[in-house]
Amino acid sequence: MALCGLLTLGSLAGYGSTVQAATVQQQFQDTHTSYAKDAITHLVAKGIAAGTSETTFEPKKAVTRAEFATFAVRLLGLKPVKNNINPYQDISMNAWYYxxxxxxTNLFILEGKGQGTFQPNASITREEAAALLVRMLKQQPVETSLLSSTYFDAADISDWARPYVQTVYQLGLMRGSGGVFRPHDQVTREEAAVMLDAILQKKTWSEQLQRGDELGVQLGWQYNSTTTEFKKQVEQSEVNTLVPRWFFLNSSMKVTDHADPALISWASATERQLWPLLGNRSDSAITHQMLSSSANRATVISQVAAYVKTYKLDGINVDFENVDPADREGLTAFVTSLTATLHALGAVVSVDVSPDLGTDWTDAFDYAKLGAVSDYMVLMGYEEHWNGDPKAGSVASLPWVEKALDTMLSEVVRAKTILALPLYTRDWSSVNPATSSWDITLSEQGTRAHTTGSVRRWDASLVQYIIGYNSNGMPRYIWAEDSRSLSAKVLMSEQRQIAGLAYWYMGGETADVWNAISNASRFESYNF
Structure with missing residues (x-):
């Protein structure tokens, strides 16, 4: 029986998961003489390991790669993620360990065995376990000359594994016996228990694993959904800040009001922030009319302030796109006055901006000044290749998003920076990218990825899959956004300690994305 099959887990926040009392008190008949008896008892009590039956643990049995992955997820306080796009050809998405x-895999802790395979039922070797433990603890593997003097069989250790073996030795997690490491021997269940329990026995490490999640701002835009649909989307996500598209400029300088009292009440009852969007519908003429006139700016600000006061809003999300470069000073003046006015009402201002790529598309946005006066700057980390682009490509490759964020952070403080991630991608024509390509949701992407005859490959340089399939006899391509690619972007953003994340748009994702994002945020927060 599978290791995880017998274990009933409660909350997965931290390793101290709640398990059924019978499991905690479980006494195995075959562990009394095992050197790992105490470690086994501890791990079972913590909900990390389980027996192979109600009365047996089989301490001498080899651990499979899938089983060790399961132990690792539980110890790190993470959640299983059923990726909509399967990383491996030899694993069923219905497998208990998937x-x-x-x-x-999403967190780059585990690797496959090449050619898109994982070999889940293969036994994990001691040198493979060493690598896994080092990655779990986010340690930098460094090889020294100590191996040859530490182990008689040092020459048997694979070249790639030598830094990992050295590191786990120094960490005290794996020492071998009798002067040998036995790098290619299978790891037994009792050996795995001792290794993992050693992590829990180190106070500084165990304290990290018991920390609560600290996700910061998690902003979600409503788009093409009813209030009922939006509420359901938010409930299934990590989102704590709602941005419905309620307020828009028009030529009469009257701000249109589409506020929904039902969403206002729900946000308050569920203790979520409400920052409705103030948009310009990408109309540069109307935007210029407003920004170029101090009187018009004041008129709009007065209306927005009245809405904030009437609806008791927590903030406003300013989303002006296609702004004329000539309106740079006017935009800064508008945000400056709006922020001062809303602060008096206890509300905040966030401003959406595109990546600064040196084009006139972003010339109207003075990153430094807007960042100084507003509460948050939301970097829309997508449209690397846009709808109508004559060249097909990624909507948001990791290198491009990373460069865009670092550019932002050179002018805006981290505590005010929010990175927006795409919950959509684009289906590209290989013949006419500019005219025959369109946006698709991640669910639609998955349908295409699972189509008979479709092919995909992981592009390590872009850190995402490229999917190819045929439609009406013509090849089409998708640079995929999924749990794996989004995890990489979250890890990158968390390393920079920014204020939070945003998502365009709610409803575009597949369900697995939220556990992946939560895991990446939690894992990156650990400081072992």
Whole structure:
């Protein structure tokens, strides 16, 4: 029976998961003489390991790669992630361990065995376990000359594994016995228990694993959904800040009002922030009319302030796109006055901006000044290749998003920076990218990826899949956004300690995305 099959888990926040009392008190008949008896008892009590039956643990049995992945997910306090796009050809998405293997793959802790395979039922070797432990603890593997003097069989250790073996030795997690490491021997269940329990026995590490999640701002835009649909989307996500598209400029300088009292009440009852969008519908003429006149700016600000006061809003999200470069000073003046006015009402101002790529599309946005006066700057980290682009490509490759964020952070403080991630991608024509390509949701992307005859490959340089399929005899391509690619972007953003994340748009995602994002945020927060 599978290791995870017998274990009933409660909350997965931290390793101290709640398990059924019978499981905690479980006494195995075959562990009394095992050197790992105490470690086994501890791990079972913590909900990290389980027996192979109600009365047996089989301590001498080899651990499979899938089983070790499951142990690792539980110890790290993470959630299984059933990636909508399967990383491996030899794992069924219905396998009991699929979510655990995918979760470890998303965080770059576990690797496949080449050619898109994982070999889940293969036994994990001691040198493979060493690498896994080092990655779990976010340690930098460094090889020294100590191996040859530490182990008689140092020459048997694979070249790639030598830094990992050295590191786990220094960490005290794996020492070998009798002067040998036995790098290619299978790891037994009792050996795995001792390794993992050693992590819990170190106070500084165990304290990290018991930390609560600290996601910061998690902003979600409503788009093409009813209030009922939007509420359901938010409930299934990590989002704590709602941005419905309620307020828009028009030529009469009257701000249109589409506020929904039902969403206002729900946000308040569920203690979520409400920052409705103030938009310009990408109309540069109307935007210029407003920004170029101090009187018009004041008129709009007065209306927005009245809405904030009437509806008791927590903030406003300013989303002006296609702004004329000539309106740079006017935009800064508008945001400056709006922020001062809303601060008096206890509300905040966030401003959406595109990546600064040196084009006139962003010339109207003075990153430094807007960042200084507003509460948050939301970097829309997508449209690397846009709808109508004559060249097909990624909507948001990791290198491009990373460069865009670092450019922002050179002018805006981290505590005010929010990175917006795409919950959509684009289906590209290989013949006419500019005219025969369109946006698709991640669910639609998955349908195409699972189509008979479709092919995909992982592009390590872009950190995402490229999917190819045929439609009406013509090849089409998708640079995929999924749990794996989004995890990489979250890890990158968390390393920069920014204020939070945003998502365009709610409803575009597949369900697995939220566990992946939560895992990446939690794992990156650990400071072992």
């Amino acid at each position: 979510g655990n293997v995918a979760a470890m």
